[in-house]
Amino acid sequence: MPRKLESDTIGMLLTDVSRLLRGAFDRKVNAMDLGITPGEARTLVQVAVTEGIKQAEIATRMGIEPMTLSAYLDRLEAMGLVARVPDPADRRAKNVIVTDKADPLITELMSGLREMMNAYTEDLGDDGREVLRANLRILRDSLRRLDPCLAGREKGAAE
Structure with missing residues (x-):
């Protein structure tokens, strides 16, 4: 008989x-009717958080293929929400930044996502949220430090 795992x-x-x-994120973004898909919303949030890093690094952080990210960025760029700029250290690479046009959309998106997360974490209370956030940071930093596949690859690792 197969063993039942915890x-x-x-x-x-x-x-x-x-x-x-x-x-829940996907459903919230769709319900907000922002004119972007959930994948584009995730990309926009990641670009805003990691402003100015290379496309390949964004794809790694998001856990998606570079070609998938490129399609999201193409659509966001066509809407004037992001721009690809040359990387000063590597002329072949492009860094991604958000544009001023994206600010109102990001503000609305983040407001909706905060509302969603507040509802889902309400039972934790303010102290519980802070404890969870602190523990997740510790876990993230440990993974970045100890996983040989991640060590030194992610911007902000073990800072």
Whole structure:
């Protein structure tokens, strides 16, 4: 008989929460009717958070293929929400920045996402949210520091 695995391990819980949050994010973005897809919204948020890093690094952070990211960026750039600029250290590479035109959209998007997250984390209370946030930062930093595949690859690692 196959062995039943524990479902409440940290890894399993994080996987479930991540999957559920992604679905909730997608539904929220669609309901907000912002004129962008959930994938484009994730890209816009990532660009705003990591302003000026290379496209390849953004794709890695998002866990998507560079070609998928490129399609999202093409559409966002066509709408005037992001711009690709030459990387000063590597003329072949492009860095991505948000434009001023994106500010109102990002403000509206982040307001909706904060509202969503507040609803989902309400039962934690303010102190519980802070503890969760602090512990997730510790876990993220440990992964960046200890995983040989990640060490030194992500901007902001172990700063």
